[in-house]
Amino acid sequence: MKIIVDAMGGDNAPGAIVEGALQANRELGVDILLVGRTEAILKAMEAADVKELPSGVEIHNATEVIEIEDDAATAFKKKKDSSMTVGLTLLRDGVGDAFVSAGSTGALLSGSTLLVKRIRGIRRAAMAPTAPVFGGRAILCDCGANAECTPEYLLQFAYLASLYAQKTLGVASPRVGLLNIGSEREKGDSLRLAVYPLLEEAHAAGRINFIGNIEGNTAMMGAADVIVADGYSGNIFLKSVEGAGKLMAKEMKNMFMHSAKTKVAALLMKERIAEFKKILDPNEVGGVPFLGICKPVIKAHGSSNAWAIRNAVRQARDFAQSTYIEDVQANIEFMKVSVPAENA
Amino acid sequence: MKIIVDAMGGDNAPGAIVEGALQANRELGVDILLVGRTEAILKAMEAADVKELPSGVEIHNATEVIEIEDDAATAFKKKKDSSMTVGLTLLRDGVGDAFVSAGSTGALLSGSTLLVKRIRGIRRAAMAPTAPVFGGRAILCDCGANAECTPEYLLQFAYLASLYAQKTLGVASPRVGLLNIGSEREKGDSLRLAVYPLLEEAHAAGRINFIGNIEGNTAMMGAADVIVADGYSGNIFLKSVEGAGKLMAKEMKNMFMHSAKTKVAALLMKERIAEFKKILDPNEVGGVPFLGICKPVIKAHGSSNAWAIRNAVRQARDFAQSTYIEDVQANIEFMKVSVPAENA
Numbered sequence: 001m002k003i004i005v006d007a008m009g010g011d012n013a014p015g016a017i018v019e020g021a022l023q024a025n026r027e028l029g030v031d032i033l034l035v036g037r038t039e040a041i042l043k044a045m046e047a048a049d050v051k052e053l054p055s056g057v058e059i060h061n062a063t064e065v066i067e068i069e070d071d072a073a074t075a076f077k078k079k080k081d082s083s084m085t086v087g088l089t090l091l092r093d094g095v096g097d098a099f100v101s102a103g104s105t106g107a108l109l110s111g112s113t114l115l116v117k118r119i120r121g122i123r124r125a126a127m128a129p130t131a132p133v134f135g136g137r138a139i140l141c142d143c144g145a146n147a148e149c150t151p152e153y154l155l156q157f158a159y160l161a162s163l164y165a166q167k168t169l170g171v172a173s174p175r176v177g178l179l180n181i182g183s184e185r186e187k188g189d190s191l192r193l194a195v196y197p198l199l200e201e202a203h204a205a206g207r208i209n210f211i212g213n214i215e216g217n218t219a220m221m222g223a224a225d226v227i228v229a230d231g232y233s234g235n236i237f238l239k240s241v242e243g244a245g246k247l248m249a250k251e252m253k254n255m256f257m258h259s260a261k262t263k264v265a266a267l268l269m270k271e272r273i274a275e276f277k278k279i280l281d282p283n284e285v286g287g288v289p290f291l292g293i294c295k296p297v298i299k300a301h302g303s304s305n306a307w308a309i310r311n312a313v314r315q316a317r318d319f320a321q322s323t324y325i326e327d328v329q330a331n332i333e334f335m336k337v338s339v340p341a342e343n344a
Numbered sequence: 345m346k347i348i349v350d351a352m353g354g355d356n357a358p359g360a361i362v363e364g365a366l367q368a369n370r371e372l373g374v375d376i377l378l379v380g381r382t383e384a385i386l387k388a389m390e391a392a393d394v395k396e397l398p399s400g401v402e403i404h405n406a407t408e409v410i411e412i413e414d415d416a417a418t419a420f421k422k423k424k425d426s427s428m429t430v431g432l433t434l435l436r437d438g439v440g441d442a443f444v445s446a447g448s449t450g451a452l453l454s455g456s457t458l459l460v461k462r463i464r465g466i467r468r469a470a471m472a473p474t475a476p477v478f479g480g481r482a483i484l485c486d487c488g489a490n491a492e493c494t495p496e497y498l499l500q501f502a503y504l505a506s507l508y509a510q511k512t513l514g515v516a517s518p519r520v521g522l523l524n525i526g527s528e529r530e531k532g533d534s535l536r537l538a539v540y541p542l543l544e545e546a547h548a549a550g551r552i553n554f555i556g557n558i559e560g561n562t563a564m565m566g567a568a569d570v571i572v573a574d575g576y577s578g579n580i581f582l583k584s585v586e587g588a589g590k591l592m593a594k595e596m597k598n599m600f601m602h603s604a605k606t607k608v609a610a611l612l613m614k615e616r617i618a619e620f621k622k623i624l625d626p627n628e629v630g631g632v633p634f635l636g637i638c639k640p641v642i643k644a645h646g647s648s649n650a651w652a653i654r655n656a657v658r659q660a661r662d663f664a665q666s667t668y669i670e671d672v673q674a675n676i677e678f679m680k681v682s683v684p685a686e687n688a
Contacts, residue, residue, distance in 0.1 A: 132591070133591065134590075134591050134594060144525050147525060147531075147532055147533040147536075148533045148534060179580060181488050181491060181575070181576055181579040181580065181583075187491075188491055188576065189491040189492045189574075189576045190492060192491075192576075215579075215583045215587075216579075216580050216581075216582070216583030216584030216585075216586070216587050217583040217584070217586045217587035217590065218587070219584070219587060220584065220586075220587025220588055220590065220591050221587060221590060221591070229580075230533075231525070232525055232532065232533045232536075232577065233576065233577050233580045235525040235559075235560075236523060236525065236560050236577045236580050236581050236584070237560075237580050237581075237584045238560070239525075239559045239560030239561040240560030240561070240563070240564065240580070240581045240584040240585050240588070241560075241584050241585070241587070241588040242560070242561045242564075243559075243560050243561035243562070243563060243564025243565060243585070244564055244584070244585040244588035244589055244592075245588055245592065246478075246561065246564065246565065247476070247477065247478050247564050247565070248588075248589065248592045248623075250478060251620060251623055252596070252620070255613065255616040255617070255619070255620050256613075256616075258616055261612050262612060262613055262616055264609075264612060265608075265609035265610075265612040265613045266609075268605050268606060268608060268609040268612075269599065269600075269606055269609045272599040272600075272602055272606055273599070275599070276595060276596070276599050279591075279592075279595055
């Protein structure tokens with residue numbers, strides 16, 4: 001198992017990326033192929049007190065770096081020797097089993113779609129983060145890759161995420177909910193009304209476990225294992241939850257800093273507060289998989305620290321070890337809507 | 345100032361409604377007109393230890409009650425003698441200055457639109473709750489009244505909410521943000537792309553203070569005073585924040601109940617925890633105004649307790665005392681998009 005890592009992508013590259021990748025190699029026993037400027041990578045290794053390339057760690061030189069300012073749709077083409085383009089090409093060519101990058105989301109999505117390609121029959125790749133919900137975690141799909149969606153895209157997201165939830169959450173029959181503004185079947189906009197019967201049909205055929213519409217609050221209370229959304233509203237969901245978490249964390253801090261008495265309480269609560277913070281810490285999850293691409297690509301978040309990269313590599317390994325892509329291929333005929341919306 | 349109150353709407357009607365309305369009469373000095381089954385209202389008064397109708401409190405009998413099961417679009421018509429229909433009619437006829445109901449949102453919206461009517465030129469009434477954000481509060485508009493929107497609706501929501509924020513948040517020039525999935529102007533779906541230049545134009549003319557796109561997380565961090573959204577994604581935003589708040593409140597409870605040590609901390613934190621809970625308590629805000637209706641209508645949430653009703657009456661009073669509706673009328677020409685989307 002070899003994971004290709006974009007050493008140059010993200011706010012803390014290459015330092016935190018290299019450190020996290022080396023940690024994954026040590027702790028998880030996976031081989032690592034670091035892609036980027038060799039000199040910068042070696043320097044980052046030195047800073048992490050690693051004098052020699054450990055066994056199972058290689059470097060593949062790439063001289064360019066895709067920056068946030070670069071046009072997302074064309075960056076991977078314009079910068080042919082960028083760490084991201086080279087990394088994706090190595091993945092396509094089978095040099096490694098999965099690719100991890102903390103670089104530009106848009107560029108990674110375009111590059112994955114056009115270089116590595118989608119699974120045949122899949123209309124759009126989607127991003128499927130794992131969201132913290134009460135009592136566990138849920139897979140949200142899509143969360144921003146596709147702002148504009150057709151009913152068929154949403155049907156495909158339901159399958160893609162349900163199959164992924166089976167692998168990653170270990171749930172045999174994940175409860176699939178359609179993110180909506182009420183639980184009744186007649187709720188929502190025209191997109192929701194159009195996709196509802198498609199999901200019902202898939203449920204009736206025993207292919208997915210569709211539990212109906214779910215609202216943002218019940219989703220957070222753990223009502224579903226899979227939350228199906230277009231990229232626009234999925235992103236609103238995810239960012240709103242993130243914002244509410246930040247707001248509450250700030251208010252909680254104020255609460256504990258209020259007086260001498262509350263500061264004593266803070267001391268008594270120290271370990272608990274650390275545990276509490278972990279719930280909403282994106283570094284714990286690792287990254288966001290691009291579902292629908294024919295090889296595993298994991299987007300680590302832009303501000304990833306070494307721990308986040310280590311976890312993203314773990315996630316990439318689990319993805320690559322699973323039969324996920326074969327499972328999608330086996331179900332592809334059920335994910336098509338009879339009136340063809342466009343060419344795949 | 346007389347506020348008409350639907351005594352029969354909501355999970356805790358008529359008890360909590362009557363109690364809250366009487367409290368508002370006592371504490372805020374507003375006259376109250378309770379609409380509903382006289383007998384049930386008198387019984388609720390008795391239960392609240394009020395033997396006689398206080399000065400400034402009247403009852404208007406209405407024999408029917410609109411239930412959650414009733415069809416929202418037609419309930420107000422089918423149940424002509426319902427507390428909601430009678431209350432809205434009294435409002436229309438000028439018997440009172442504003443209407444408060446904790447009953448069915450859909451029925452109240454249909455009834456307000458068809459009985460009380462929209463302000464001339466306004467395409468759709470919108471719901472504009474006040475959301476807790478870091479450092480204060482923000483007005484979200486729409487949050488669920490209109491699942492499907494045109495660019496013109498969103499332009500109107502921006503004006504409606506900006507003028508409302510001036511009155512209720514006391515901000516002279518409210519920062520208006522368009523809820524979106526990125527801050528750059530080219531982000532989002534076709535609706536967002538179409539409304540962005542309309543908002544820019546209104547900004548350039550000095551009519552609203554448009555600050556551009558805002559994401560769910562920055563909105564929660566207090567980046568805008570007004571958050572403009574279609575009813576579908578506004579509802580996703582609101583419910584997700586609510587759900588995240590609930591999740592964190594539950595996790596916080598677990599945190600404090602963890603051990604003898606943390607229970608001591610909980611005791612030290614008692615007053616702070618109570619303050620913290622208030623941040624996300626919908627009972628504190630009161631209710632949600634229907635903007636665009638030509639008289640003030642406030643939707644109190646379904647599970648309102650007496651305190652929530654008292655606060656909704658306060659909100660209704662403030663709305664009715666303001667020049668809000670005149671302000672909207674004065675701006676109506678600027679809220680039209682030259683290509684008419686449909687009849688008003």
